[in-house]
Amino acid sequence: MNKLIIIGVTGGSASGKTSVSHAILESFTDENIGMIEHDSYYKDQSNLTFEERTKTNYDHPLAFDTDFLIAQLKELRAGRAVDVPIYDYANHTRSNKTYRQEPVDVLIVEGILVLEDERLRDLMDIKIFVDTDDDVRIIRRIRRDIEERGRTLDSVISQYLTAVKPMYHQFIEPTKRYADVIIPEGVSNTVGIDIITTKVASILQENGNN
Numbered sequence: 001m002n003k004l005i006i007i008g009v010t011g012g013s014a015s016g017k018t019s020v021s022h023a024i025l026e027s028f029t030d031e032n033i034g035m036i037e038h039d040s041y042y043k044d045q046s047n048l049t050f051e052e053r054t055k056t057n058y059d060h061p062l063a064f065d066t067d068f069l070i071a072q073l074k075e076l077r078a079g080r081a082v083d084v085p086i087y088d089y090a091n092h093t094r095s096n097k098t099y100r101q102e103p104v105d106v107l108i109v110e111g112i113l114v115l116e117d118e119r120l121r122d123l124m125d126i127k128i129f130v131d132t133d134d135d136v137r138i139i140r141r142i143r144r145d146i147e148e149r150g151r152t153l154d155s156v157i158s159q160y161l162t163a164v165k166p167m168y169h170q171f172i173e174p175t176k177r178y179a180d181v182i183i184p185e186g187v188s189n190t191v192g193i194d195i196i197t198t199k200v201a202s203i204l205q206e207n208g209n210n
């Protein structure tokens with residue numbers, strides 16, 4: 001069995017983490033590569049009313065069931081498939097659906113707080129921080145949350161000021177110190193993406209995965 005390579009991709013909300021992760025995935029069309037989002041492990045809140053769920057701080061480490069993510073990463077590392085929960089952003093809770101993630105050679109683990117937990121960091125071979133200015137991120141988030149996550153302009157602004165911004169400065173931005181690579185401007189930074197894919201290819205070769 002090949003050794004699993006785990007790549008952590010973090011940065012603030014709407015910094016471009018998903019776009020960077022997809023760019024890395026697309027560079028390895030022949031390899032066995034996959035991606036897991038930390039957001040899939042937001043805690044189940046089906047015991048709360050919708051109104052109560054809107055008040056949760058989704059940018060705090062305690063909003064996530066990181067123990068479950070770590071357990072599933074260890075299963076994948078042991079060569080066993082896992083059933084990843086599917087999160088429902090519009091209803092702010094875990095759906096009752098899952099998807100099957102088979103064991104892979106390279107796995108990207110993406111999310112705002114994936115470098116915050118030391119146990120998660122210790123599982124990673126490469127740690128990436130996508131660094132995008134706050135004003136660009138809020139503009140992108142307004143558009144995305146209204147178009148894709150069922151939000152109003154007022155709710156996006158209020159959530160940004162009360163949770164997203166303060167939690168970014170308290171918990172996310174400080175994890176930049178753990179990153180091996182910082183990618184300013186995300187997916188537009190083609191040199192940064194090339195450097196990462198070259199490194200991944202070299203680890204795969206060293207491990208004899210090809």
Ligand SMILES: Nc1ncnc2c1ncn2[C@@H]1O[C@H](COP(=O)(O)OP(=O)(O)O)[C@@H](O)[C@H]1O
Pocket residue numbers: 011012013014015016017018019020140141144185186187188
């Ligand atoms: N470099 C970029 N230039 C323009 N738009 C971008 C860029 N990177 C991401 N976006 C857009 O910004 C939004 C958030 O990007 P995404 O990669 O999903 O960020 P994250 O995963 O960090 O929340 C998406 O609508 C995406 O298409």
Ligand SMILES: O=c1ccn([C@@H]2O[C@H](COP(=O)(O)O)[C@@H](O)[C@H]2O)c(=O)[nH]1
Pocket residue numbers: 012013014017039042058059088089091092093111112164
């Ligand atoms: O129910 C929820 C769960 C999460 N959020 C917000 O999502 C972002 C993280 O996703 P990105 O794709 O990295 O932006 C986080 O900032 C939470 O505030 C939510 O609004 N509701």
